[in-house]
Amino acid sequence: MADEERGEPDVAYMLPRHPAELDRLDVQHYGILEALRRNYLAPVGSPARILDVGSGTGQWAHEVAREFPRAAVVGLDLEPGKDGAPANYHVVLANLLGGLPFADGSFDYVHQRLMAISAIPLPAWPAVLADLVRVTAPGGWVELVEALVAIEPAGPATSRLLGLTRRLGRTFGVDMDAVVVAVLGDHLRRAGLVDVEQRTVSVPIGEWGGRAGSLFATNMRVLHIRLADAFEDRMGISEPEFNRLLHAMLDEWERHRSRGTFVLAYGRKPANVAT
DSSP: OHHHHOOOOOOOOSSOOOTTHHHHHHHHHHHHHHHHSSSOOSOOOSOSEEEEETOTTSHHHHHHHHHSTTSEEEEEESSOOOSOOOTTEEEEEOOGGGOOOSOTTOEEEEEEESOTTTTOOGGGHHHHHHHHHHTEEEEEEEEEEEEEEEEESOOHHHHHHHHHHHHHHHHHTOOTTOTTGGGHHHHHHHTTOEEEEEEEEEEEOSGGGHHHHHHHHHHHHHHHHHHHHHHHHHHOOOHHHHHHHHHHHHHHHHHHTOEEEEEEEEEEOOTTOOO
16 A cells, blocks of 8 residues: 555755665664664663664664564665565655555554654754654554764864755755754654653774774765765865865874764653553
C-alpha cells in the first residue's frame, strides 16, 4: 500500500545529489558503528517488524535485517539505496514530511538517524515525532541518532567552515543550533514515550583517532566538498578560498585532536496505549 500511495517527493534536502553520495553515507555508517560498537542502543529484544526512517544506502537496515532474519525490516527514504539487501528487507520510497505511509502500531522498533541537520525543518519536528510514535506498536521502541554541528577543539578554519555550514543549513530551516538535537530525550517524552534514555557520545575526527577518526574525517571532508558550490553561490566563497579552508581544517583536526558529538535517545511506547 505504501508503494502505491507514494507521490513525487517535495523536500528541500540540504546536501546536493551526487553519484558518490551512497559511498559517503556508508563511510558515515561505519564510523558510527566503529564508535558505538553496535547498531542500536535501545533494548529492543527480538523485534518482528523494524522501520528505518531515512534509510539512505540501507546499510544499517541490511545489517539489522541479517541480525534478525525472521523480522520484516522496512527502509523508508526518497531514494532506493543500494543493491544486495537481505530477503527480509524492503524499501518504501516516501517523504517523511508527508506522513509515514503505514498503519498505526505497525512496527516493534522504529529507528531514525541524522535527519535533523539535513532533512527535517525545525517546525516539523513535533509532527514527525508524533508520526514515529504512531506507527510504533505498544511496548515498542523509538530510537533517534543525531549529531551536533560542532567540532572541538576548533581552529580558525574549522570554525569558519562550520559557521558557513550552519548559515547554509538555516536557509533550509534545519536544526543547525541543536534546538532539538541537544534535548532529544525531552522531545521523546513529550511525544508520549516512557523509559527514555539520552546519551552523548564523543567521537574522534582525524587520523589521530584510529579507524573511527579516519572514517569521520573522510565523511566530514567529503560532506564539505559537496557543499562547496553552495558556499560559492550563496556566500561568495571562491573555490581557492574553500580549498585553503578545507586543507587547513584537516590539519587542525590532527594538531588539536578534534572531536565531534553524537546525541542518541530512545524511548518505549507505553503498552497500554491503544493504536
